[in-house]
Amino acid sequence: MKQQIFDVTGMTCAACSAHVEKSVSKVPGVSEVNVNLLRNSMRVRYDEAQTDDAAIIRAVQQGGYNAFVHAAPGAAAPADSAPRASHVSEEIAGMKRRLWISILFTVPLFYVSMGHMMGWPLPGFLLGHENAIAFAFTQLLLCLPVIFVNFAYFKNGFKTLFHGAPNMDSLIAIGSTAAVVYGIYAIYKIGFGMGHGDMALVHQFSMDLYFESAGMILTLITLGKFLEARAKGRTSEAISKLVDLAPKMAAVLREGVEVEVPVEQVVVGDILVVRPGARVPVDGVIVQGDSAVDESMLTGESIPVEKHPGDSVVGASINKTGAFRFRATKVGEDTALARIIALVEEASSSKAPIAKLADKISRVFVPAVIVIALAATVVWLALGYSFEFALSIGISVLVISCPCALGLATPTAIMVGTGKGAQHGILIKSAESLEIAHEVRAVVLDKTGTITEGKPRVTDIVVGRAKDETALLSTAAAMEALSEHPLAEAIVQEARARALPLAKVDRFEAVSGKGISAQMQGVAYFAGNAQWMRAQQVDISALEPQAERLAAQGKTPLYFAGAREALGVIAVADVVKPDSRQAIEAFGRMGIEVVMLTGDNRRTAEAIASQLGGVRTVAEVLPGDKAQQVAQLQQEGNKVAMIGDGINDAPALAQADVGVAIGAGTDVAIESADIVLMKSSLMDAVTAIELSRATIRNIKENLFWALFYNSAGIPLAAGVFFTLLGWKLNPMFAAAAMSLSSVCVVSNALRLKLFKPKYGARAQEQACPVGSALPIVDSSEESTEQSTEQRTEKGAMTMTKTVIIDGMMCAHCAGRVEQALGALEGITAKVDLEAKCATVTGDASDEALRKAVTDAGYTVVEIK
Numbered sequence: 001m002k003q004q005i006f007d008v009t010g011m012t013c014a015a016c017s018a019h020v021e022k023s024v025s026k027v028p029g030v031s032e033v034n035v036n037l038l039r040n041s042m043r044v045r046y047d048e049a050q051t052d053d054a055a056i057i058r059a060v061q062q063g064g065y066n067a068f069v070h071a072a073p074g075a076a077a078p079a080d081s082a083p084r085a086s087h088v089s090e091e092i093a094g095m096k097r098r099l100w101i102s103i104l105f106t107v108p109l110f111y112v113s114m115g116h117m118m119g120w121p122l123p124g125f126l127l128g129h130e131n132a133i134a135f136a137f138t139q140l141l142l143c144l145p146v147i148f149v150n151f152a153y154f155k156n157g158f159k160t161l162f163h164g165a166p167n168m169d170s171l172i173a174i175g176s177t178a179a180v181v182y183g184i185y186a187i188y189k190i191g192f193g194m195g196h197g198d199m200a201l202v203h204q205f206s207m208d209l210y211f212e213s214a215g216m217i218l219t220l221i222t223l224g225k226f227l228e229a230r231a232k233g234r235t236s237e238a239i240s241k242l243v244d245l246a247p248k249m250a251a252v253l254r255e256g257v258e259v260e261v262p263v264e265q266v267v268v269g270d271i272l273v274v275r276p277g278a279r280v281p282v283d284g285v286i287v288q289g290d291s292a293v294d295e296s297m298l299t300g301e302s303i304p305v306e307k308h309p310g311d312s313v314v315g316a317s318i319n320k321t322g323a324f325r326f327r328a329t330k331v332g333e334d335t336a337l338a339r340i341i342a343l344v345e346e347a348s349s350s351k352a353p354i355a356k357l358a359d360k361i362s363r364v365f366v367p368a369v370i371v372i373a374l375a376a377t378v379v380w381l382a383l384g385y386s387f388e389f390a391l392s393i394g395i396s397v398l399v400i401s402c403p404c405a406l407g408l409a410t411p412t413a414i415m416v417g418t419g420k421g422a423q424h425g426i427l428i429k430s431a432e433s434l435e436i437a438h439e440v441r442a443v444v445l446d447k448t449g450t451i452t453e454g455k456p457r458v459t460d461i462v463v464g465r466a467k468d469e470t471a472l473l474s475t476a477a478a479m480e481a482l483s484e485h486p487l488a489e490a491i492v493q494e495a496r497a498r499a500l501p502l503a504k505v506d507r508f509e510a511v512s513g514k515g516i517s518a519q520m521q522g523v524a525y526f527a528g529n530a531q532w533m534r535a536q537q538v539d540i541s542a543l544e545p546q547a548e549r550l551a552a553q554g555k556t557p558l559y560f561a562g563a564r565e566a567l568g569v570i571a572v573a574d575v576v577k578p579d580s581r582q583a584i585e586a587f588g589r590m591g592i593e594v595v596m597l598t599g600d601n602r603r604t605a606e607a608i609a610s611q612l613g614g615v616r617t618v619a620e621v622l623p624g625d626k627a628q629q630v631a632q633l634q635q636e637g638n639k640v641a642m643i644g645d646g647i648n649d650a651p652a653l654a655q656a657d658v659g660v661a662i663g664a665g666t667d668v669a670i671e672s673a674d675i676v677l678m679k680s681s682l683m684d685a686v687t688a689i690e691l692s693r694a695t696i697r698n699i700k701e702n703l704f705w706a707l708f709y710n711s712a713g714i715p716l717a718a719g720v721f722f723t724l725l726g727w728k729l730n731p732m733f734a735a736a737a738m739s740l741s742s743v744c745v746v747s748n749a750l751r752l753k754l755f756k757p758k759y760g761a762r763a764q765e766q767a768c769p770v771g772s773a774l775p776i777v778d779s780s781e782e783s784t785e786q787s788t789e790q791r792t793e794k795g796a797m798t799m800t801k802t803v804i805i806d807g808m809m810c811a812h813c814a815g816r817v818e819q820a821l822g823a824l825e826g827i828t829a830k831v832d833l834e835a836k837c838a839t840v841t842g843d844a845s846d847e848a849l850r851k852a853v854t855d856a857g858y859t860v861v862e863i864k
Helices: 014-025 053-062 079-085 087-118 129-149 151-162 168-195 199-206 211-235 237-245 336-349 355-382 387-400 404-423 431-439 447-451 469-480 486-497 530-535 544-552 580-589 602-610 623-635 650-655 667-672 683-717 731-754 781-792 811-822 846-855
Strands: 002-009 030-036 041-046 066-069 249-254 257-262 271-274 283-288 291-294 305-307 324-330 426-428 442-446 457-463 507-511 515-520 523-528 556-562 565-573 593-597 616-618 640-644 658-662 675-677 800-806 827-832 837-842 859-863
Touching: 002 053, 014 030, 014 041, 014 053, 041 053, 053 066, 087 129, 087 211, 129 151, 129 168, 129 199, 129 211, 151 168, 168 199, 168 211, 168 355, 168 387, 211 387, 355 387, 387 683, 404 426, 404 431, 404 683, 404 731, 426 431, 426 683, 431 658, 431 683, 442 447, 442 623, 447 593, 447 602, 447 640, 457 469, 457 486, 457 544, 469 486, 469 515, 469 523, 469 556, 469 565, 486 556, 486 565, 523 530, 530 556, 544 556, 544 565, 580 593, 580 683, 593 602, 593 623, 602 616, 623 640, 623 650, 640 650, 640 683, 650 658, 658 683, 675 683, 683 731, 800 846, 811 827, 811 837, 811 846, 846 859
Parallel strands: 442 593, 442 640, 593 616, 640 658, 658 675
Antiparallel strands: 002 041, 002 066, 030 041, 249 257, 249 271, 271 324, 283 324, 291 305, 426 675, 457 565, 507 515, 515 523, 523 556, 556 565, 800 837, 800 859, 827 837
């Protein structure tokens, strides 16, 4: 099955989109059709063996409209797409031109027709019964240009009417034509009256010309469509901004010479040059040079990322510092930006289940309105009222009932909602997933890589009375540098982060399941578990209580000894991400149950759960059984969202009602999930559900007002309240009301642009609570007491500042920042890892605080 997107021209209301869907669905081989009125697009899934793009376009044309194959983002537009490429801008420009011409002639038309009633001065040749022909003919002449510039309503309206699928244009065309035809009929009656001296007949028809109604209807409809088109354009700003990010030119090395070429001419394997301040043209891998690259367009993180040879870069990211060269690996529609644009476009073009209600109504709405208008006209004639009165009733019903608002209610909100999601780094693949997300009552979280960072880190260092942390870590890293164990890598990485020297190892031996032994400078060293230490006759009794405490927390304690003497314990664990607890608490406040799935043993799982708060834990689950756990929650009556990394969680993501992939939008994640979070943050999952709730609430508001408006407007226009209350709707006011309804619906959808997550707010945007980092533990109580005394004896506290810090990933990072700030004279500092900030009390300049944090290896975002 092939999926193709088409641009459709000529649609004006929900009845149009419904008719296009109906026409294309009849083509053999077509299995699915979704038409989006807001974006004038159509997504078709069909069997290539039975039909093709040309047959689908013919079906649209036979239905009274036109269609073109939509060009994929980043790809060159096909030759036959020229009329489509500038369609939107040309349509708005043409509508503006029509509007100004219409106003130019409608204003004097209204003045001439209504001036005598308002007491306004009129030329003498238009006054009196003797000038009735000039009075009527002048209005006809002023009305004709308005009809001419807005003839598209008549052309499309009668064309679709004759095809048996009347739409909004049909209602406008019938109503305006009836008014003009009746006005021409009135001119003949005026001439007849003047020829026979019947001044009463002349006066009667001079007051019932209806040219001003026809002109005003067309002008007000055009004004409404123009305002609607401008508002609709604002709903797609997110896609436009994404498209604008892509650079148009690229500096490519061809035969050793740097040349500027259009980015479309870059091919895979080309070597490109990027200078400071320039955007990266396509995706690739750096081959020469170092720099810092701003990837906020992809990840949403404002801090530039250091890049070196071998690192990947993505198109549209901004090179901030040094120049570099890179080899193109993905170009055109294969780049990350192009795929993001395609996802957002596909989501905004798809149809939410709630939109089916509007579709069902639209298919029968316009024919029903025509029947109601005819019935109302006949009834008022039968009751003895004049033909002019009955005609105005019929015209008012036709004009006020145009279902524009109904057709725009859903797609406008979907467009703004998916665009807003893209701004937050949340890619929503379909309108259906956006709608279902608001019903989620249970969230299943994969532990590794979703709740936790997915790789082990050093979390605690326990040292003996006569040893210090630096010496222990340096010795441990020297031993572990020769080991291939993942825990060993964590220790080595921690030592490298601190720039510690590693001693030369003379002899090394690894014993599977126990530990390692090594010899450095003639001294024997050992590392491993308690059993291995006892086998080497090392006394670890002073360290065992601390090690057992760390093990109870789900961490892996590793003992280190030298010369048969215990040196200390280093604990390693896959640490919880800083914002995971915040996200889980936010889910709880939203009434959503959180379940953590993990293959770890129960003790480790419960230790992680104890750090997270209200989370139900299911441990020792095989990867293949995760989908079964999701299905079990669904059987309990829950709408379930599964959040994972999109690779080993693919079956569970597919099983869930909403699959959410977390982790930089990998290819597998994009394919397997309904929603892709470009940042590795659970808070974005919270934001996605909040956005879904806000979007569906907006859609329901739009549908309510569109249906309520027509429900109230049609009886008023039909004269139901005339006999009781004397209420009668003039066709001109009906046209104004109809136009206003569409503008109101689109404007209400634009309120989503103001969406701000309530629970998903970033921790650093909140007030920084005073907390304490997990300290380095010393087995000597005297040493701990002495350290505490030293901190309390620091200088006088004169000022409190909050330092927002980026780059802290674990409790040990927080400890280093706290130590760096505390080393400043007269300063005490408390670091909160979860909030990524430090509360500093004392007398120090912002420059000193910034330098202390920077020297420790982290970045200061803001000082408050």
